[in-house]
Amino acid sequence: MIKLIECPRDAMQGISGFIDTAIKAAYINQLLEVGFDTIDFGSFVSPKAVPQMRDTAEVLELLDLHNSKSKLLAIVANVRGAQDALHFPEIDYLGFPLSVSETFQRRNTNASIAEAMVLVEEIQNLCEIKGKKQVVYLSMGFGNPYGDSYSPDLIAEFVEKLVLLGIETISLSDTIGIATPGLITELFKIQIETFPQIEFGAHLHSRPESISEKVCAGLKGGCKRFDGALKGFGGCPMAKDELVGNMATEVMxxxxxxxxxxxxLNKPELAEAMKLTQFVFNP
Structure with a gap:
């Protein structure tokens, strides 16, 4: 079974103009009607780092979860953020951005990889106490533009460490859109065969013309969990100056x-969500 993770948080976070809390909530409520496996709806991080997400707790209070089968995921970057997120029983998953690039780890979370691994363990312990799941995103998982070392073997080393910490879901992330179809297939095939107990996901960014071939490459490699954002909005503001959009969910x-x-999926509700994007992202 394919799991689609819709990521309005990723779509919104790089937008400079603040999106009204009520508009965010209305959009996410519409997404909850579609039938996605999970909604990556917000983040509990420093407002200075990601100003757009400073109202995540307020947005959560406005969500109508009663008739939705979708689960909620929130991104955290430290123990304090995890503790804040875990105050809300509605949240099912905490996502942590771990990078195989030392440069990007410091740029993204102001911590070294070694420090980030300690955080992963601490957050995992908190999740286990609260009955929640942690999803670790391995950013720069398909290549490194900063000159740090990279190889599929390096990815396997990180995965092995995460397995020992009890992590069950790992999303391989192409934060800047450089993954080739061949590498996508190869990397998923190798990791899934080596670590069959892990649910591997694909959080890929892409130019519009490459989305279909990247989806097919992921499927060919055995991936069954895909992140996306309607119309391909978004990108990581901590990566490069030029944002590379998310995989457009409708194309996937x-x-x-x-x-x-x-x-x-509920296609009429999906169509309504598509209509709402013009108000959310083009105010």
């Missing part, structure tokens, strides 16, 4: 269905 859906996957 079309490609997956064209090759025979049934996703169980």
């Amino acid at each position: 859906i079309e490609k997956m269905e064209s090759v025979g996957y049934s996703l169980g």
Whole structure:
């Protein structure tokens, strides 16, 4: 079964103009009607680092979860953020951005990789106490533009360490959109065969013309969990100056269905969500 993770948080976080809290909540409520496996809805991080997400707790209070099967995921970057997120029983997953690039880890979370691994362990312990799951995003998982070392073997070393900490879901992340279809297939195939107990996800950024081939590459490698954002909005403001958008969810859906996957989504509600994007992202 394919799991689609819709990421309005990622779509919104790089936008300079603040999106009204009520508008964010209305949009996420519409996404909750579609039937996505999970909604990556917000983050508990420093408002100075990501001003757009300073109202995540307020947004959460406005969400209508009663008729939705979707789970909620919030990004955290430290123990304090995890503790804040865990105050809310509605949140199912905490996502932590771990990088295989020392340069990007410091740029993204102001911590070294060694320090970030300690945080992963501490957050994992908190999640286990509260009955929550941690999703670790391995950013720069398909290449490194900063000159740090990179290889599929390096990814395996990180995964092995995370397995020992009890992590069950790892999303390989192409934060700047440089992954080739060949590497996507190879990396997922190797990691899934080596660590069959782990649920591997794909958090890929892409130019619009490359989305379909990257989806097919991930599927060919055995990936069954894909992150996306409607119309491909978003990108990591901590990476490069030029934001590379998320994988457009509607394009992924079309490609997956064209090759025979049934996703169980409510298409009329999806169409309504698509309409809302113009008000959310083009105020």
